[in-house]
Every structure is written in structure tokens, then in C-alpha cells.
Amino acid sequence: MRPVYTLSLFLATFAVTAGHGQKKAPDEEVHAGLISGKKRSMIAYAGKDHSFTMDVSKNAKNSDLPGFITVDGQIVQATLVPSQPAVDARQLTTAQEKEVLTKYMNYELGYYKKKLKQNYSQLQTEWITVKDRIFLVWYFDMPKDYRLVSRQLYFSTLFGGEVLDLNAPVFKTEQFSKARGVLTRLVNSLKTYEKLLDVEGLKKELNKG
DSSP, X not given: OOSOOOHHHHHHHHHHHHOGGGGSOGGGOEEOEEEOOSSEEEEEEEOSSOEEEEEEETTOEEOSSTTXXXXXXXXXXXXXXXXXXXXXXXXXXXXXXXHHHHHHHHHHHHHHHHTSOOOOEEEEEEEXXXXXXXXEEEEXXXXXXXXXXXXXXXXXXXXXXXXXXXXEEESSGGGHHHHHHHHHHHHHTOEEESSOOOHHHHHHHHTOO
């Protein structure tokens, strides 16, 4: 790709390649949003029967890229994608959870290569457990002639009948450790609820004092 772009072209291209979940219809996936407070802020999602929050510093802000949030200087995205086939994570064994998440990753990688025509390389995967929740951590390098992002990093876990996917596009390879650190802090602060979250009440709590 050529190194010079108009801002609109840059944003349009980056939004597709950095947030590959954008491909589906709006009613099939949702992005969590930022709730800002005086002393601290949260990334939050409120669903009809399941919700979640993750703590971020009060300096976190919405990115210029739709659906992305800047946390400690790192752009991140939190997306809920329906699992295929539909599952209830509470009824699965650890092995079954890993199988579902692996199939999800492979589906996304297939889309990345076949539809977006991006020949990624150096795919790395690992399993981590945070507060009894299993995450598939996966990342890969972008083509060397691709000038927008050098690496893509994902933390994926099952949440209800969906995959909760955290994505951090890495602009320069040497920034990978920072990106991973940001996502690690997010998943360590993850709180889930089997109910509709009172977002307005949460906003008031964050803005007290």
C-alpha cells in the first residue's frame, strides 16, 4: 500500500482490517461502549439478559474509529459475536469451550484471508484462565508491505451464547507488549452479570465525588 492516504480513506481501511467483526450485520454483533466518570471509567455492555463491565482509567476515550476505544494510548475494541452453533457456555466442559473458541478463531482467520485478502503470518495461540474464565489469546503478523497495522491481538472467551472478543491492533511490533498488557488488565477487571445492566445508574456512580 502507498504510504499517503486521505484521513477518510485511512479510517475506512483501518476500520475494516483492524476490526474484522465489522463484516456482519449490525443485529448480529455489538460493540461495548465507554462510560466516563470523574475518577474512573468503564467499558460496558448492557444486554437484555447478560451484561459486562471492564475498568479503565478516567483518561480512556472514544477513538475516531467507530466501535474502538483508546485505553492508555492503545486502541481496543470489545465485541460480542454470536457463537456458531449457538451454545450455553455454562453447560460446556473446558474441552468443549476450547473447541468452540478454536472454531471461532479459525472462522475469523478464514474471513481475514479469503474475504479481506490479507495473508497474515506467524499465528500464535495460547490458553489462559482469568478468574475461572478461559480465554483464547491469539495474534498474528500482518503482511510486511501493509502500512497501517503490524500485528493483530485478540483475547476471546465465551459469554452466554456469544463470544466476547477483545481486539488490540498493534501499529508497531515493539508496541505488542503494551497492547497485551492493556488487554490483560481489561480481562482481569471483567465483571459479568446475568441481567440487564443499569447503565444510567452506573453513570451516576462513576460521577459521584
